Amino acid sequence: MTIGLGPITELSADECWEALGSRSLGRLAVTAAGTVDIFPVNYATRDRMLYFRTAPGTKLLELSINDRVAFEIDGATDEEAWSVVVKGRAERLELQSEIDAADTLPLSPWLPTLKYRWVRIVPEEVSGRRFERAPEPERY
Structure with a gap:
């Protein structure tokens, strides 16, 4: 169920996961030693978790x-724009059974590099919004 806030609509958890499943590129935000880094990553979803490979x-x-971590995707058309943010915990897959299961996901690197390390994001919070696109109202 979406919740309307005028030109902004809050997405339900199901709508957020539907949006996450419709894309394959997002941005991963991580912090370490007082620094924030943002990385573009291609990803896949399964069982309401996000997976990506890295080197x-x-x-x-x-x-x-x-x-x-935080993970974000967005999209836009002429009529609307939307954004989904996932906050949670990233964990490297270590068990061979988990790696084998992840290897069945429809995911391959966009760059011609070897990426054997699987990472799963276990969400703790998922939120999203849809925005109606329209001309800016009169300012004065």
Whole structure:
């Protein structure tokens, strides 16, 4: 059920997950050592969790320091725009059975690099909004 706030509509959890399932590119925000980094990542969803693959580097290092993350996607048409934010905990998949299950997801790197590390985002909060697009009202 959506909740209307004038030109802004709050999305239900189901609508948020439907939007998340309709995209494959989002932005992952992580913090470590007082620094905030944002990474574009391609991802897939399953059972109301987000999955992505990565290689050793800054992203994986920062996730090992602080597993608290935010993830965001958005979209727009001429009539509306929308945004979904997931806040939760990132965990690297370690069990072979979990890795094997993740390998069945429709996900492959966009760049020609080897990315063998699977990360799952376990959501603690999911929120989204839809915005009606219209001309700006008179200011004065």
